[in-house]
Each structure stands twice: as structure tokens, then as C-alpha cells.
Amino acid sequence: xxxLVEVESVHQxxxxxxxxxxxxxxxxxxxxxxxxxxxxxIVMFSALFASYAVLAKASAGGPTGAQLxxxxxxxxxxxxxxxxxYSCGLMSLAINSRHQLGTVFGAVVTFLLGAAFLNLELRxxxxxxxxxxxxxxxxxLSAFFTLVGCHGLHVVVGLVWxxxxxxxLSLRGFQDIVVRRLHCFSLFWHALDIxxxxxxxxxxxxxxxx
Amino acid sequence: MTDTRWDVAPxxxxxxxxxxxxxxxxxxxxxxxxxxxxxxxxTSFWVANTSAIxxxxxxxxxxxxxxxxxxxxxxxxxxxxxxxxxxxxxLALAFGVxxxxxxxxxxxxxxxxxxxxxxxxxxxxxxxxxx
Numbered sequence: 001x002x003x004l005v006e007v008e009s010v011h012q013x014x015x016x017x018x019x020x021x022x023x024x025x026x027x028x029x030x031x032x033x034x035x036x037x038x039x040x041x042i043v044m045f046s047a048l049f050a051s052y053a054v055l056a057k058a059s060a061g062g063p064t065g066a067q068l069x070x071x072x073x074x075x076x077x078x079x080x081x082x083x084x085x086y087s088c089g090l091m092s093l094a095i096n097s098r099h100q101l102g103t104v105f106g107a108v109v110t111f112l113l114g115a116a117f118l119n120l121e122l123r124x125x126x127x128x129x130x131x132x133x134x135x136x137x138x139x140x141l142s143a144f145f146t147l148v149g150c151h152g153l154h155v156v157v158g159l160v161w162x163x164x165x166x167x168x169l170s171l172r173g174f175q176d177i178v179v180r181r182l183h184c185f186s187l188f189w190h191a192l193d194i195x196x197x198x199x200x201x202x203x204x205x206x207x208x209x210x
Numbered sequence: 211m212t213d214t215r216w217d218v219a220p221x222x223x224x225x226x227x228x229x230x231x232x233x234x235x236x237x238x239x240x241x242x243x244x245x246x247x248x249x250x251x252x253t254s255f256w257v258a259n260t261s262a263i264x265x266x267x268x269x270x271x272x273x274x275x276x277x278x279x280x281x282x283x284x285x286x287x288x289x290x291x292x293x294x295x296x297x298x299x300x301l302a303l304a305f306g307v308x309x310x311x312x313x314x315x316x317x318x319x320x321x322x323x324x325x326x327x328x329x330x331x332x333x334x335x336x337x338x339x340x341x
Contacts, residue, residue, distance in 0.1 A: 050317035
């Protein structure tokens with residue numbers, strides 16, 4: 001009996017402890033909410049991937065992936081995006097230790113690598129359209145431009161976001177809200193890199209297979 | 211004590227004592243991630259270009275490498291681990307993966323099936339699966 005009471009009281013104390021801890025801090029709630037957004041974004045990309053996979057062979061007599069894709073270009077794009085993901089990770093380390101110079105440096109490197117990626121991608125699109133492989137040529141090309149262009153659009157949004165965050169950082173310093181937004185930005189940037197892994201595998205590498 | 215009670219936000223590293231939480235250990239994690247991702251990327255580009263591998267097995271190999279690289283990104287860059295503190299993040303991720311799988315596999319199965327059944331009609335305006 002005595003033991004039972006004791007166990008019960010310990011149990012209650014634990015419950016009380018948890019409830020007294022209150023709701024999770026805003027940093028964790030914001031991060032989790034943004035994580036949910038990222039997952040829904042990935043679900044949207046899965047629909048684009050599905051339509052690409054269905055239409056990949058429907059080139060309507062026009063140019064096929066094997067004729068259009070340049071693997072060296074895709075490899076360089078991959079390297080730029082992977083390195084920018086790494087520098088974004090280093091930036092979040094600098095943010096955690098509240099190191100302003102390191103943060104700005106990481107952001108600049110991330111921005112430049114992302115811009116280099118975007119430059120290569122836009123040039124690739126231009127070259128393809130110049131040889132007549134525009135989105136209206138075939139279902140395959142419509143699906144290709146939608147999928148890869150949507151990823152490129154996300155990169156553009158990320159770059160604009162990064163610039164805005166640097167402005168906020170210079171105006172407001174490491175306030176909690178700025179740190180939260182920077183944290184969400186790094187999640188976004190890493191998620192873009194994950195989607196690019198799928199793009200270069202499914203679109204480029206599998207596209208040039210005989 | 212109270213610090214360890216909180217869950218971990220996605221992207222945060224799971225609860226590490228403040229004494230051990232240093233820039234250098236974080237740097238090490240990101241660098242290992244970068245190296246692994248670079249190795250996997252280089253391998254998949256090599257697999258796509260080489261003739262040393264049995265050709266019909268190449269797409270499966272590429273898929274495995276891509277999934278491995280996504281895992282590396284999740285663990286080393288996004289710090290999504292199976293630790294008790296990040297249960298919410300992992301559950302949300304699992305649900306996302308389920309939906310992605312349903313959308314992808316469902317579309318592919320349905321369209322392949324449809325394509326097969328429509329083939330009897332002959333010309334299909336070159337829209338689907340021109341082989």
C-alpha cells in the first residue's frame with residue numbers, strides 16, 4: 001500500500017513536471033511548422049516528378065533527353081548546390097555562436113554559389129530553347145521545364161530570402177525572431193538540395209541512359 | 211535538466227550538453243556530410259557513364275545512391291535523427307514519405323496500365339510513352 005502510494009506520487013510528480021514545463025519554446029514550434037511546410041512542398045514536387053516520369057518518353061518526335069542533357073553542366077550545378085548547402089550549414093553554426101562576421105560571410109558564399117547554380121541553369125534553358133527544345137515542343141519538354149524550372153524558382157526565392165535576412169540581421173542583430181527566420185532559411189536551403197539530388201538522378205542521369 | 215525536456219526543432223542537433231556543444235563538432239558533422247554526399251554524387255555520375263556495370267541494373271543502382279544521399283542530407287545537414295527528442299519531426303517526415311510514395315507509385319502504375327490498354331487503339335497522338 002505504502003509502496004503503491006509512493007509510486008503514484010512519483011508518477012504524479014512526473015506528470016506535474018511535464019505540464020509545468022508548459023508549451024514548447026517558439027523556436028521549436030516555428031521550426032516544426034516550417035518543417036511541415038517543407039514536407040508539403042516536397043509532396044508538390046512529387047506530383048511534378050510523377051508527371052515527368054510518366055511523360056519522359058513522350059518526346060513527340062522532337063529532341064530527347066539523351067540528345068539535350070549535358071552531364072558536365074549538371075555535375076557542375078550539383079557541385080555548386082552541394083557546396084552552398086555546406087556553407088549554409090557553416091552559416092548556421094556561426095548563427096548558433098552569434099558570430100556576425102561569420103554569419104555574413106557564410107551568407108555571401110551561399111548566395112554566390114546559389115547564384116552560380118542559377119546562372120548555369122538559366123544558360124542551359126536558353127541553349128535548349130535556342131535549338132528548338134522549348135516547353136511547347138513536346139510533353140516531355142513541358143514536364144522537364146515545369147519540374148526543373150519550379151526548383152529553380154525555389155532557388156530564386158531562397159536567394160531573395162537570404163538577402164532580406166542579411167538586411168534584417170544588419171538592422172536588428174541577433175534578435176530571437178531573426179535567428180528563427182535564419183534557421184528556417186537554412187532548412188529551406190537544405191531541402192532544396194535534397195530535391196536537386198532527385199532531379200539530377202531522375203532527370204539527368206536516368207535521362208541519358210540508352 | 212529542464213533543457214533536455216524540450217523537443218528538438220528540425221535542423222537543430224539533438225540535446226548535447228552545453229559543454230560539448232562547440233563549433234568544431236558541428237563543423238565536423240557538416241564536413242562528414244559534405245564528404246559522404248560528394249562521394250555518393252561522384253559514384254552516381256560514374257555509374258551513369260560507365261559500361262562496367264550491367265546496363266539494366268544501372269537505374270536501380272542510381273535510385274539506391276539517390277536514396278542514400280537523401281539520407282545523408284537528412285542526417286548530417288537537417289539533423290533529423292531517430293533520437294527520442296525529434297519524434298515529431300520523424301513522424302511528419304514519415305507521413306510525407308508515405309504521401310510521396312503513393313503519388314509517385316500510384317501515378318506510374320495507373321499511367322502504365324492505361325498506356326497498355328490504350329495501345330490496342332493504335333495511334334495515340336504520340337502523347338504517351340513513345341517507344
